[in-house]
Amino acid sequence: PNGQRIFRRQHIGQAASGLTYMLPSEDALAIGPLLQQRFGLPFWQIATTATDANRFALRVARAVTGREKILVFNGCYHGSVDETMVRLIDGKPVNRPGLAGEFRDLTRTAKVIEFNDVSALEAALRDKDVACVIAEPVLTNSCMVLADPGYHDALRKLTRQTGTLLLIDETHTISTGPGGYTRKYGLDPDFFVLGKPIAGGVPASVWGMSDDVASRYADYNRTKEPGYSGMGTTLSANPLQFAAMRATLEEVMTQENYDRMDHLARRLDAGLTGVIDRYRLPWHVSRVGARVEFICAPGPLRNGAEAEMAHAPELEAAIHVALVNRGVLIAPFHNMMLISPATSAAQVNRLITAFGAVAAKLAA
Structure with a gap:
C-alpha cells in the first residue's frame, strides 16, 4: 500500500x-x-x-x-x-x-x-x-x-x-x-x-x-x-x-513484494494442480514466478508447436465464462493469472474454489 x-x-x-x-x-x-x-x-x-x-x-x-x-x-x-x-x-x-x-x-x-x-x-x-x-x-x-x-x-x-x-x-x-x-x-x-x-x-x-x-x-x-x-x-x-x-x-518492484507474490503464486499453482488431479483432468499448470497458467492438455510442453496443439479454444472460452459467472475474471485472451502486489490470499482462494467448481461440472 x-x-x-x-x-x-x-x-x-x-x-x-x-x-x-x-x-x-x-x-x-x-x-x-x-x-x-x-x-x-x-x-x-x-x-x-x-x-x-x-x-x-x-x-x-x-x-x-x-x-x-x-x-x-x-x-x-x-x-x-x-x-x-x-x-x-x-x-x-x-x-x-x-x-x-x-x-x-x-x-x-x-x-x-x-x-x-x-x-x-x-x-x-x-x-x-x-x-x-x-x-x-x-x-x-x-x-x-x-x-x-x-x-x-x-x-x-x-x-x-x-x-x-x-x-x-x-x-x-x-x-x-x-x-x-x-x-x-x-x-x-x-x-x-x-x-x-x-x-x-x-x-x-x-x-x-x-x-x-x-x-x-x-x-x-x-x-x-x-x-x-x-x-x-x-x-x-x-x-x-x-x-x-x-x-x-x-x-x-521490491524484493518484499516479489516474495509475497511468489508465495501466493505457489499457493495458486498448488491449488489449481490439486483440482486437476482430483478430477483426473488431462491438464497441467505452468508457472514462472508470479505468473501462473492452466493448460488444457498434458504437459509439460517443450516448444511452440506443442503449445499450439495444446490450445482448446471452445473449452477455454467456456471455462472463462464459467469463472466470470462465479465472480472471477482472469486474462481474457490467455488462461493466465498474474499475482500482483495488491493480490490477497482471499482472492487466490476464491479463484481456486471457482476453478474447482467449474472442473467438477466438466468432469461430470
Missing part, C-alpha cells in the same frame, strides 16, 4: 508539472543507475513500447554485426516487430497467417526454429549470418513453455561461438523476480528488453546493451553516414515515464 501511494503521488505530481517537453528530467539521473543495478547492463534507452525497444535493439545488432538475419522461436511473442511474425508449418518457415497488409516474405531475413531444440539452434547459427537471436526466457504467448535444463546455457554458448548477439525480452517474464528471469537464472544477454510492467501501466519500455555492444556501436556511429538513426520517438523518455519508472523500480 505504501508503494502504491508513492507511485500515485509521483505520477500525479509529474503530470501536474508537464507530461512531455523533450528535455531531460531529474528522474532520468536516478533511472540510469537503477536500471544498471537491477538488470546488470550498463547502457539504456527509453522507448514507448516493447515493440519499439525490440526493433531498436535489432537495428543496433544488425549495425554492429553487419548481418541481416535474425533468429526467432516458433510461437514467440515480441510485440508487433515485423521480423518476428514468422512461424513453422509442417517444419517450414512461413509468414504468420492473417498478417494484414504484409506482402513481403519475412522468412528472407528471419530464421525460425523450435524452442528447446539445441540441434536446430546449432544448425541455424552455423552459417554465421544471424545478427541476433531474440528470445523470451520462457515462451508465454502460446500457452507457456519453460526452458529445458541447460538450454539457456547452450543458447549463450552457441551465440558467442558464432558471433551472434543475444536479446532477452523479459516483458512477460519479469514476474520471475526483481531482476527478471535474467538475474535469477544468471543469463548474460547482449541486449535486455522490458516493456509494459516497467512503468506500472504508463506506456513505457527500456532496452539495455552490454559494454561490448555499446563500444562496437560507438565505432559504427563514428564511421556511418550522418543522418537519422531511426531509433527513438518524440514521446519516448518523457518525464511522466521517468516518474512512473522510478516509483515502480524503487517502491513497487
Whole structure:
C-alpha cells in the first residue's frame, strides 16, 4: 500500500508539472543507475513500447554485426516487430497467417526454429549470418513453455561461438523476480528488453546493451553516414515515464513484494494442480514466478508447436465464462493469472474454489 501511494503521488505530481517537453528530467539521473543495478547492463534507452525497444535493439545488432538475419522461436511473442511474425508449418518457415497488409516474405531475413531444440539452434547459427537471436526466457504467448535444463546455457554458448548477439525480452517474464528471469537464472544477454510492467501501466519500455555492444556501436556511429538513426520517438523518455519508472523500480518492484507474490503464486499453482488431479483432468499448470497458467492438455510442453496443439479454444472460452459467472475474471485472451502486489490470499482462494467448481461440472 505504501508503494502504491508513492507511485500515485509521483505520477500525479509529474503530470501536474508537464507530461512531455523533450528535455531531460531529474528522474532520468536516478533511472540510469537503477536500471544498471537491477538488470546488470550498463547502457539504456527509453522507448514507448516493447515493440519499439525490440526493433531498436535489432537495428543496433544488425549495425554492429553487419548481418541481416535474425533468429526467432516458433510461437514467440515480441510485440508487433515485423521480423518476428514468422512461424513453422509442417517444419517450414512461413509468414504468420492473417498478417494484414504484409506482402513481403519475412522468412528472407528471419530464421525460425523450435524452442528447446539445441540441434536446430546449432544448425541455424552455423552459417554465421544471424545478427541476433531474440528470445523470451520462457515462451508465454502460446500457452507457456519453460526452458529445458541447460538450454539457456547452450543458447549463450552457441551465440558467442558464432558471433551472434543475444536479446532477452523479459516483458512477460519479469514476474520471475526483481531482476527478471535474467538475474535469477544468471543469463548474460547482449541486449535486455522490458516493456509494459516497467512503468506500472504508463506506456513505457527500456532496452539495455552490454559494454561490448555499446563500444562496437560507438565505432559504427563514428564511421556511418550522418543522418537519422531511426531509433527513438518524440514521446519516448518523457518525464511522466521517468516518474512512473522510478516509483515502480524503487517502491513497487521490491524484493518484499516479489516474495509475497511468489508465495501466493505457489499457493495458486498448488491449488489449481490439486483440482486437476482430483478430477483426473488431462491438464497441467505452468508457472514462472508470479505468473501462473492452466493448460488444457498434458504437459509439460517443450516448444511452440506443442503449445499450439495444446490450445482448446471452445473449452477455454467456456471455462472463462464459467469463472466470470462465479465472480472471477482472469486474462481474457490467455488462461493466465498474474499475482500482483495488491493480490490477497482471499482472492487466490476464491479463484481456486471457482476453478474447482467449474472442473467438477466438466468432469461430470
